[in-house]
Structure formats: structure tokens, C-alpha cells
Amino acid sequence: MVSLSFSNISKSYTKGKKALNRVSFSYDGNGILALIGRNGAGKTTLIRILATELMPDSGTASIDGIDLIKDPDRVRGDMSIVPQEARTIGWLTPAQNITTYLLYRGLSYKEASLRALKAMEEVGISEYKDTVTRKLSGGTKRKTLVAMILASESRLIFLDEPTTGLDPISREELWNVLNKLKKDRLIVLTTHYLEEAERLADRICVIEDGKLMAHGTMDELRMKIRYQYSIRLPANSYRPRARGRLVRGTDGGMQILTDEQEAFRVSKELIKKGIRFSSNPVSLEDIFYFIVKKSIDRDDKEGNYDEW
Ligand SMILES: Nc1ncnc2c1ncn2[C@@H]1O[C@H](COP(=O)(O)OP(=O)(O)O)[C@@H](O)[C@H]1O
Ligand SMILES: [Mg+2]
Structure with missing residues (x-):
């Protein structure tokens, strides 16, 4: 179990503009x-500060009570990071990439080789262990990087955009790996794929313009916004009267964002009328729009039901 805490972290790279503002x-x-x-x-700025790669201008941060800004050497052994721009060494095999990394971290060759084998098995890349990584797919390369930090046996792992640029199948495979690994460590990951955060995360931090706008579990985030339910209707469908917000898709489909009680009432009406629809709790994408873009540009002003 890991205890991670940070308070009032600020960072500017250039004068005036804050990359992080009291997070x-x-x-x-x-x-x-x-x-x-x-x-x-x-x-990335936040993840690099927590991984002790970058000094904040102000603020405090700790892991298991140890100050990671004042005492980085005491926490580094317990953490690993895969930076956003990380690449494997192309002319080395996954086994060699992982072993080399572990040798850098101070392990013996014997221990490093054993751990490399185990980590490759855990992320499911054993069959490629002797192929140079430049010949492997993007997904397998990314899994090699994950295996690398897994082999370090760190309790705290930072992954900066681990799935950016991967195809949907590789992404799904990596999600499965991360879901397995999270059981006995803390994984802090960044992503701009909201579906990814929704599928994987136990806790979500919404960051916009250097500020922490909201945080919590999916259910907690849902409760922070005005509407918790989404009803979707196809294009040219009957439009029910409802209290909430109407959003029109580019295909003409309608989405009504509303509260639980109203969603229930509208659903009953639609069922009675025999109209095809779906009703779900709002997604992280809906929540994100509410939190980050309070007035949504995709909102249909004319059809806005707010005044009902
Ligand atoms: N090395 C740097 N020098 C100057 N500005 C930077 C540097 N790294 C990031 N920034 C700026 O800081 C802000 C936050 O960047 P970053 O932390 O990389 O955001 P994200 O990872 O969410 O895309 C951006 O405005 C970015 O342009
Ligand atoms: Mg980034």
C-alpha cells in the first residue's frame, strides 16, 4: 500500500505562466x-515533480510520509517512471532492454535476468524476448517498457500517456496488463483518453490550465456535476419534454443530460410510447465537458431545456 500526498504544488517554466497552480x-x-x-x-509537469525529476517552485509532496522534494534519494528506490517520450533501445531485445535497466538500478546480472523473465511473462511478451525491439509492434514495445519498471519491483509507478498512439487492440491488451498490476502497487498514469481513465482508474484527477478542477471516483465525480444521467435518442426521434440539457450530435442524434428522477420519468414515457432510446449514468466525457467547459459549445442553444 502506498500513501501519496502533495499540497500547493506550483511550477512555472517561464515567467508569468503557471504550468501548475497550487495543486x-x-x-x-x-x-x-x-x-x-x-x-x-x-x-506531465505534475508527474515529473512526483517522480523527483523536476523541482516545483513551491509546495510539498510525500510518499509514505517521506518528503520527496527534500529527500528524493530516500524515495527513488521505491518508484519508477515511464516518461511520455520513452522508447526501447531498438537494437536490443526486450530481455536485454529490461536487464540493462535493472543493471543501471544496481541489481546483479543474475537477479536482473531472472526478474526480466518474470516481468516479460507477466505482461505477456515472453514469445518476443529474443527479437530486437525495433522489429516489434508499437504495443509490444510499450509492454516492454511496462515490463521494465515492473521488474524494478517499485511500489509506485508513473506512466505518462502509456497508450497514446497505440491501436485499439494493443490499448485493450495494455489495459488488461495494468489492471492486473494495480493489485499490489499504485500506478499513477496520465491520459487524454477519457474512456481509458473511466475503464481503469480507481481515482481520477481532472487537471485544466495548471489547476486541479476536481477529483474522486467516477461516482463521486458524477455527483459533482448537475446531471447524472444521459438519455440518448436517434436522429428524427420523438423529443420528450424534460428538465435538463439537450445536446445534439453531428448525426442528428439527441442526448438529454438530466438527474436520476427525471431520467426515470422520461424513460417510462419513452417505453410507453415504444420509442427506441438508451439511458446510462453520464460518462467521464460528459463529466469532463461539464467541469472543464462549463458552457459547452456542442450544446444546442435553441433546444436547451434548462428553462423548462
Ligand atoms: N520544458 C518546458 N519549458 C517550457 N514550458 C513547458 C515545458 N514543459 C511544459 N511546458 C508548458 O507547461 C504547460 C504544461 O505542460 P505539460 O505539463 O507538458 O502538460 P500536459 O502533459 O498535460 O500536456 C504547457 O503550457 C507547456 O507548454
Ligand atoms: Mg504530457
Whole structure:
């Protein structure tokens, strides 16, 4: 179990513009903590500060009570990071990439080789262990990087956009690996794929313009916004009267965002009328739009039901 805590972290790269502005959060336990936000929001800056790669201008941060800004050497042995721009060494095999990394971390060759084999098995890349990584798919290369830090046996792992650029199948495979690994460690990952955070994360931090806008589990985030339910109707469908917000898709389909009680009432009406629809709790994408873009540009002003 890991206890990660940071308070009032600020960082500017250039005068005036804050990449991070007094960000505070704490988390106890194993699992996956997702930092979500658009490009430039400050995710990488935060992850690099927590991984002791970058000094903040102000603020405090600790892991299991140890100050990671003042005493980075005491926590580094317990953590590993795969940076956003990380690549495997192309002319080395996965086994060699992992072993080399472990040798750098101070392990013996024997121990490093054993751990490399075990880690490759855990992430499911054993069959490629002797193929140079430049000949492997993007997904297998990314899994090699995950196996590398897994083999370090760190309790705290930072992954900066681990699935960006991967095809949907490789992404799904990596999700399965991370889901397995989170059981006995804390994985902090950044992503701008909201579906990924929704599928994987035990806790989500929404970052926008250097600020922590909201945090919590999916259910907690849902409760922070005005509407908790989404009803979808196909294009040219009957439009029920409802209290909430109407969003029109580019295909003409309608989405009504509303509260639980109203969703129930509208659903009953639609069933009675025999109209095809779906009703679900709002997705992280809906929540993100509410939190980050309070007035949504995809909102249909004319059809806005707010005044009902
Ligand atoms: N090395 C750097 N020098 C100057 N500005 C930077 C540097 N790294 C990031 N920034 C700026 O800081 C802000 C946050 O960036 P970053 O943390 O990389 O965001 P994210 O990872 O969410 O895309 C952005 O405005 C970005 O342009
Ligand atoms: Mg980034």
C-alpha cells in the first residue's frame, strides 16, 4: 500500500505562466490514479515533480510520509517512471532492454535476468524476448517498457500517456496488463483518453490550465456535476419534454443530460410510447465537458431545456 500526498504544488517554466497552480491531493492504497486533461494542462509537469525529476517552485509532496522534494534519494528506490517520450533501445531485445535497466538500478546480472523473465511473462511478451525491439509492434514495445519498471519491483509507478498512439487492440491488451498490476502497487498514469481513465482508474484527477478542477471516483465525480444521467435518442426521434440539457450530435442524434428522477420519468414515457432510446449514468466525457467547459459549445442553444 502506498500513501501519496502533495499540497500547493506550483511550477512555472517561464515567467508569468503557471504550468501548475497550487495543486493538492492525497491518496492511500494500491490501484490506479489517473490524471486527465487536455494537452498542456500540466499532467506531465505534475508527474515529473512526483517522480523527483523536476523541482516545483513551491509546495510539498510525500510518499509514505517521506518528503520527496527534500529527500528524493530516500524515495527513488521505491518508484519508477515511464516518461511520455520513452522508447526501447531498438537494437536490443526486450530481455536485454529490461536487464540493462535493472543493471543501471544496481541489481546483479543474475537477479536482473531472472526478474526480466518474470516481468516479460507477466505482461505477456515472453514469445518476443529474443527479437530486437525495433522489429516489434508499437504495443509490444510499450509492454516492454511496462515490463521494465515492473521488474524494478517499485511500489509506485508513473506512466505518462502509456497508450497514446497505440491501436485499439494493443490499448485493450495494455489495459488488461495494468489492471492486473494495480493489485499490489499504485500506478499513477496520465491520459487524454477519457474512456481509458473511466475503464481503469480507481481515482481520477481532472487537471485544466495548471489547476486541479476536481477529483474522486467516477461516482463521486458524477455527483459533482448537475446531471447524472444521459438519455440518448436517434436522429428524427420523438423529443420528450424534460428538465435538463439537450445536446445534439453531428448525426442528428439527441442526448438529454438530466438527474436520476427525471431520467426515470422520461424513460417510462419513452417505453410507453415504444420509442427506441438508451439511458446510462453520464460518462467521464460528459463529466469532463461539464467541469472543464462549463458552457459547452456542442450544446444546442435553441433546444436547451434548462428553462423548462
Ligand atoms: N520544458 C518546458 N519549458 C517550457 N514550458 C513547458 C515545458 N514543459 C511544459 N511546458 C508548458 O507547461 C504547460 C504544461 O505542460 P505539460 O505539463 O507538458 O502538460 P500536459 O502533459 O498535460 O500536456 C504547457 O503550457 C507547456 O507548454
Ligand atoms: Mg504530457
